[in-house]
Amino acid sequence: MILDEAADIICREGVANLSLERIGQSAGVSKSLVYNYFDSLLGLLKELLDRELKAQRRQQFEAAEAATTFEELIRNITHAYLTYIEERGLIIERLQAEPSVSGIHDPTDYGRSVAVDYLAPMVAKHFNLPMDLARAATDISFGLPSAAGHYLLRREMPLEEIEDLTVSMILGSITQFQADYLARHRKLDR
The missing domain is CATH 1.10.10.60 (Homeodomain-like)
Structure with a gap:
């Protein structure tokens, strides 16, 4: 309360x-x-931010668990993130803007390593990538939902369009990474 x-x-x-x-x-x-x-007020604000970020991650995890395809996985996680940002993003943004409250300034940074540990093996298996590359691609891809969340808060485009755009960009980047990066960096067979 x-x-x-x-x-x-x-x-x-x-x-x-x-x-x-x-x-x-x-x-x-x-x-x-x-x-x-x-x-103290600082203690209350830190607890509030922690509560908000935990709730956001929990919703994303539940959305991920409901997925049956890779596209569903990305869409469900992205939808959960953007919906949460649309509803609660202003609180998170204002709390993270206070240096004494938060050392992180991006909601996707909260629990990020755990989220990457959860998703990277799926990316590695689905795209037949070495684990270190799947981990890097997964971690880097977190920047897209973050940017989408900031864009959403500026109210320049409806959530559904931003979600479609973000999902396409994540899927496209990982698909292209698998096709392009590995082919360009593979040793020549002479």
Whole structure:
């Protein structure tokens, strides 16, 4: 309840004028109750950001688990990410803009190594790539949804179009990487 109220205030007004007292008043709870859960505003903001990023990753993982094809895998993960950014991205963006709250400035960086560890073996197997190259391609491809999320927040294109564009770019880059990179770097057979 306290974190939800803080998120609402951050969406409406940003972080600059936020205080534990103000959050408590807005949530209809006493100042002492807020301090019982959070010893500082910074602690509350860090916990809120962590909650938001965990929820985002959880939704992406659930979406990935539901996929039966590689395209579905990419589409499901991308859709989950962009939908979350559309609904909660402003909170994440404002919290990550505060250096004392977050050392990362991109939602795709949260839990990234775990996500890459989960996806890279699928990329390696599906595209018959060496694991080190599949890992690199997977990690680098995280930049596309991140850019798509920023673009979505600027409201220049509907979510569905951005999703289609992003999925096409991810699939195209990995497919082309498999065809082009390996062929160009393979030793000549003389």
